[in-house]
Amino acid sequence: MSEERRLHPLSWLFATAQSVRGLIVPLIVLLLASGGSNYELLAAVFVIPATASAVLQYIVFRYQLAEDELIVRDGVLTRRERHIPYARIQNIDLVRNPLHRMLNVALVRIETASGDKPEAVIRVLSIDAIDDMRSCVFRDRRDAASQAPATTQHPRADIVLQLGSPELMRLGIVSNKGLVVVSAALGLLWQQGQWWDPEDLVEPYLDSEWVAETLSNTPVATGAIALALVVLGAILVLRVLSIAWFLVQLHGFTLRRRDGNIRAEYGLFTKISRSIPASRVQSLTAIESPLHRWFGRQSIEIRTVGGGGDDPSIGPENAAPTAKSQWLAPMVATARVPELLKEVLPQVEIEAVTWTPIAKRAWLRILRRWLVVVGGGALLVAVLSSSWTAVLVWSASGSLISLAHARLYAKHAGYSLMPWGIAFKSGWWDRTTKIVRYSKIQTIERGETPFDRRTGMASVRIDTAGAERIGHTIDIPFLDADVATAVAQRISDESSQHAFRW
Amino acid sequence: MEKLLLLAAWIGLTIGGAVLAFAWPQARYRRIRYRVDDHGLTIRRGIFWRSETFVPRTRVQHTDVVQGPLQRLFELATLIVHTAGTQDASVGLSGLSYGTALPIRDFLIGGDEEEGGV
Numbered sequence: 001m002s003e004e005r006r007l008h009p010l011s012w013l014f015a016t017a018q019s020v021r022g023l024i025v026p027l028i029v030l031l032l033a034s035g036g037s038n039y040e041l042l043a044a045v046f047v048i049p050a051t052a053s054a055v056l057q058y059i060v061f062r063y064q065l066a067e068d069e070l071i072v073r074d075g076v077l078t079r080r081e082r083h084i085p086y087a088r089i090q091n092i093d094l095v096r097n098p099l100h101r102m103l104n105v106a107l108v109r110i111e112t113a114s115g116d117k118p119e120a121v122i123r124v125l126s127i128d129a130i131d132d133m134r135s136c137v138f139r140d141r142r143d144a145a146s147q148a149p150a151t152t153q154h155p156r157a158d159i160v161l162q163l164g165s166p167e168l169m170r171l172g173i174v175s176n177k178g179l180v181v182v183s184a185a186l187g188l189l190w191q192q193g194q195w196w197d198p199e200d201l202v203e204p205y206l207d208s209e210w211v212a213e214t215l216s217n218t219p220v221a222t223g224a225i226a227l228a229l230v231v232l233g234a235i236l237v238l239r240v241l242s243i244a245w246f247l248v249q250l251h252g253f254t255l256r257r258r259d260g261n262i263r264a265e266y267g268l269f270t271k272i273s274r275s276i277p278a279s280r281v282q283s284l285t286a287i288e289s290p291l292h293r294w295f296g297r298q299s300i301e302i303r304t305v306g307g308g309g310d311d312p313s314i315g316p317e318n319a320a321p322t323a324k325s326q327w328l329a330p331m332v333a334t335a336r337v338p339e340l341l342k343e344v345l346p347q348v349e350i351e352a353v354t355w356t357p358i359a360k361r362a363w364l365r366i367l368r369r370w371l372v373v374v375g376g377g378a379l380l381v382a383v384l385s386s387s388w389t390a391v392l393v394w395s396a397s398g399s400l401i402s403l404a405h406a407r408l409y410a411k412h413a414g415y416s417l418m419p420w421g422i423a424f425k426s427g428w429w430d431r432t433t434k435i436v437r438y439s440k441i442q443t444i445e446r447g448e449t450p451f452d453r454r455t456g457m458a459s460v461r462i463d464t465a466g467a468e469r470i471g472h473t474i475d476i477p478f479l480d481a482d483v484a485t486a487v488a489q490r491i492s493d494e495s496s497q498h499a500f501r502w
Numbered sequence: 503m504e505k506l507l508l509l510a511a512w513i514g515l516t517i518g519g520a521v522l523a524f525a526w527p528q529a530r531y532r533r534i535r536y537r538v539d540d541h542g543l544t545i546r547r548g549i550f551w552r553s554e555t556f557v558p559r560t561r562v563q564h565t566d567v568v569q570g571p572l573q574r575l576f577e578l579a580t581l582i583v584h585t586a587g588t589q590d591a592s593v594g595l596s597g598l599s600y601g602t603a604l605p606i607r608d609f610l611i612g613g614d615e616e617e618g619g620v
Contacts (some may be wrong), residue, residue: 103519461589488556492558
């Protein structure tokens with residue numbers, strides 16, 4: 001067990017592919033088409049040093065499965081020897097694209113509990129080598145687990161959640177990843193435009209007299225209907241693309257309990273196996289749009305910190321502390337949410353949550369904000385159309401919608417202070433519920449804008465760990481001033497008592 | 503006539519600016535309060551947009567005491583407390599005297615020794 005091991009012999013191939021990932025399309029263009037512009041030639045120039053460094057890396061990299069630790073030795077110019085105690089290793093994650101799977105290898109990411117970067121990124125190891133590593137690293141944990149009488153080793157029993165294709169299709173309908181597919185396709189088209197002009201396709205139609213005549217002869221009503229149909233068609237196509245996206249990206253999504261952790265495994269072409277340690281979860285968000293409600297489902301995302309993010313090309317030295325938002329359950333039946341949460345975050349008891357609404361008069365504040373927008377819009381409409389009826393229609397409908405929205409929002413927004421953390425729900429059309437444990441709260445801020453002071457309200461903002469500047473705070477607005485003080489105080493006290501661990 | 507108006511406007515703006523330059527920092531100074539105790543650091547600040555920010559002692563990752571050249575002249579310092587958060591990744595408190603900033607920093611950091619943590 002303790003002999004020195006090396007990377008898989010073909011790892012240089014994967015390292016090279018990773019380095020020139022961005023240049024793949026021009027490289028293919030260079031290979032297939034004769035000539036091509038200088039851009040493609042430059043790309044070829046980059047491949048050579050990339051391959052050379054990849055081969056060097058293969059020659060130089062060594063690792064060892066010692067008695068209590070994993071030892072990694074690498075580095076071409078600067079040699080580095082890293083000792084990682086097995087006890088500190090939290091999870092071993094895998095990424096396998098079709099090439100990996102063909103050759104029975106995988107990219108390995110080893111993450112530890114403390115710190116925010118992956119401890120080691122190994123590109124690539126054979127599946128057998130990974131199994132050896134897993135059995136060594138998790139040996140003690142497995143021994144401990146097998147002593148617990150209740151757990152069986154039956155593989156099926158460990159599945160927490162599994163999404164079949166129908167669920168993924170629902171997810172596609174509910175989300176809008178179609179735009180991602182379209183922009184990727186457009187990007188590819190633009191790249192190809194280097195030697196094939198897409199304009200050639202469109203020009204004949206632009207200049208045709210038939211088009212001009214038809215456009216001027218169609219009555220407005222038909223035109224409007226035609227436009228509506230086109231828009232509807234576009235939305236439909238986008239949703240179909242969205243369904244296809246999820247069917248490929250999250251194929252076979254399974255949440256499984258393994259080695260004392262929850263793992264998410266998914267992917268059709270590129271298979272990803274990623275651990276979700278409860279301690280890394282900073283916050284959890286449950287999303288319910290109207291389409292979700294129609295299906296009786298929710299989407300649950302979690303924000304985790306650590307592990308260097310999704311880009312396997314970044315080794316530990318270059319990884320910034322990343323926070324990523326990842327799926328915990330892309331689609332889950334609303335009824336099953338409590339048990340799912342209990343599996344992943346045992347302290348969180350979602351059923352015990354009792355909601356306290358925000359201040360009742362919050363609706364006035366929200367209405368005021370929206371009326372300003374409606375007013376601005378009315379001004380615009382007045383300038384553009386110079387018709388009083390248009391302005392009137394806009395103002396009336398805008399005000400009514402704002403009123404409905406304001407009252408509904410104030411009715412649905414609420415918070416809850418539980419023994420384990422806080423929960424905050426907002427939104428009536430798209431409903432979001434955010435959950436943060438006290439141990440993950442970093443700072444607490446009670447804020448008052450001048451408008452707050454005038455209406456005797458205040459807000460409470462909770463900050464959690466992360467890397468980006470946005471998206472990691474929970475903002476509870478429109479609380480009564482004294483309630484805000486009490487809430488901020490309570491959260492502060494509880495957070496002080498719950499230690500923070502990475 | 504317009505020239506006089508323009509001149510009057512300019513003078514008004516200059517005087518207004520000068521008054522603001524004196525009054526604003528004073529107002530800001532009056533509104534800053536801080537408290538350091540066993541639980542952590544609390545800072546209250548803001549004239550119009552008021553806030554009270556609390557950093558639990560257990561969330562302090564590390565601290566800096568920073569002195570610019572002007573601050574060194576007056577023996578002032580800025581205490582910056584770093585957390586793992588995002589919006590409040592660094593909580594700064596300027597206008598402390600150097601002699602006060604150091605003990606506060608030591609106190610905030612010192613609490614982590616029993617933790618073991620990282």
